Amino acid sequence: MSRPETHRLTLDLTTDELLSTTRAVRRRLDVTRPVPREVLLDCTRLAQQAPNGRNRQRWDFVFVTDPAQRRALADLWRRGLVDPTAPQHHDGPARHAFTAQSGWQAIADSLNHLFDILDQVPVLMVPCIQVGSRAELDDPATQAGTWGSVLPAVWSFMLAARSRGLGTVWTTPHLNYERQAATLLGLPYETTVQCALIPVAWTIGTQFRPARRVPVTEVVHWDRW
Numbered sequence: 001m002s003r004p005e006t007h008r009l010t011l012d013l014t015t016d017e018l019l020s021t022t023r024a025v026r027r028r029l030d031v032t033r034p035v036p037r038e039v040l041l042d043c044t045r046l047a048q049q050a051p052n053g054r055n056r057q058r059w060d061f062v063f064v065t066d067p068a069q070r071r072a073l074a075d076l077w078r079r080g081l082v083d084p085t086a087p088q089h090h091d092g093p094a095r096h097a098f099t100a101q102s103g104w105q106a107i108a109d110s111l112n113h114l115f116d117i118l119d120q121v122p123v124l125m126v127p128c129i130q131v132g133s134r135a136e137l138d139d140p141a142t143q144a145g146t147w148g149s150v151l152p153a154v155w156s157f158m159l160a161a162r163s164r165g166l167g168t169v170w171t172t173p174h175l176n177y178e179r180q181a182a183t184l185l186g187l188p189y190e191t192t193v194q195c196a197l198i199p200v201a202w203t204i205g206t207q208f209r210p211a212r213r214v215p216v217t218e219v220v221h222w223d224r225w
């Protein structure tokens with residue numbers, strides 16, 4: 001009996017392999033192969049299984065595939081990345097000593113590549129969450145409930161994508177021009193908060209390695225800090 005198309009697209013990864021090899025993919029995004037809508041819908045159906053506050057399901061997923069829309073969104077992203085007036089996120093607490101030897105330089109080189117190709121990536125996904133008003137973003141506890149009700153779904157989407165041979169990378173620069181992006185995408189800025197911009201494409205090759213991370217004993221606390 002033939003298996004449905006969606007199953008044939010799924011890589012044969014164990015759960016632990018999936019969780020340890022879902023990388024930020026920039027250089028290995030295949031900009032030449034279109035991504036069928038059905039695959040994106042399958043990944044989104046899985047994303048919708050994520051936990052979310054009071055099961056209100058306030059998430060929305062905007063898939064930008066039209067070339068002109070992609071170019072316009074990619075331009076906002078590029079402006080957001082290089083804009084000298086945008087808030088600068090200097091690292092503050094970081095554990096770079098435990099990450100790859102090449103550290104930030106490797107990320108920067110890969111990011112430069114993404115900068116060059118972003119408008120050619122077949123799908124730019126903008127996850128959103130609906131709010132009563134943007135004032136909800138001021139209070140940390142409310143914020144935790146807001147982000148916590150959408151970001152797990154986004155990561156589920158990225159895992160589901162990886163399991164099907166698609167690559168993704170979490171990015172945020174276009175949020176420096178969130179209002180303009182809202183206009184471009186035709187979404188209501190005051191009540192819909194964009195969370196990220198996730199490029200989605202088939203990966204060039206399917207092998208990815210676990211990344212270096214801080215030894216678990218450095219980050220775990222038992223009973224008290």
Ligand SMILES: Cc1cc2nc3c(=O)[nH]c(=O)nc-3n(C[C@H](O)[C@H](O)[C@H](O)COP(=O)(O)O)c2cc1C
Binds near residue numbers: 024025111
């Ligand atoms: C909140 C957040 C923001 C990020 N912003 C960007 C970004 O703007 N551009 C980018 O190329 N990668 C971005 N990343 C991806 C990280 O650089 C990447 O996850 C990190 O270097 C670790 O690499 P790995 O996910 O392959 O292990 C972001 C990740 C997160 C979680």
